[in-house]
């Protein structure tokens with residue numbers, strides 16, 4: 001069990017998430033990048049947001065949207081942003097193969113403890129989506145990551161967030177039969193977070 005999987009199972013954390021977790025400017029930037037990538041998706045009738053958190057981005061999804069999160073406290077707050085919501089684990093999604101044309105996974109991959117779990121989560125997302133996959137991840141080749149590493153060394157603290165190399169992400173997705181469609185970052189090489197749209201190879 002990793003910290004990102006347990007810490008949101010708390011009523012107070014869920015209550016404070018929308019108002020305290022992000023500054024307005026970060027929230028707006030992320031929304032903009034997600035919207036730019038969603039604009040490239042065609043013919044989406046059913047979409048999935050996992051982890052949905054409190055539904056911060058769920059309302060942007062095209063078609064009928066399902067929100068899923070391992071934290072009941074978080075997913076119960078999604079409300080009207082989704083047509084349907086349920087508690088579920090991204091490592092074992094409670095959906096049949098190709099249940100959606102689009103699956104979105106924002107701000108989860110940095111919480112995963114190892115590459116095995118990363119491949120497992122990406123495999124689950126790829127299994128339940130028949131066409132598009134929009135994910136965000138922290139890229140290890142960035143100024144923010146270098147600063148995080150340095151701070152950890154100086155203070156002797158290990159960050160609970162984990163960055164991945166783009167090659168790792170790309171190779172896992174290629175192995176699953178998916179290809180890159182588009183990528184966005186608010187400040188490449190400075191900011192650690194990238195948003196990536198993959199499309200299933202036909």
Ligand SMILES: C[S@@+](CC[C@H](N)C(=O)[O-])C[C@H]1O[C@@H](n2cnc3c(N)ncnc32)[C@H](O)[C@@H]1O
Pocket residue numbers: 004005006008009050051052053054055056057068069070071074088089090091105106107108111
């Ligand atoms: C930082 S929040 C991101 C939520 C939302 N995507 C957003 O951008 O606002 C991380 C979420 O991941 C959820 N989570 C952690 N591990 C999970 C797992 N294995 N399956 C599903 N949700 C998980 C947590 O409960 C939490 O709500």
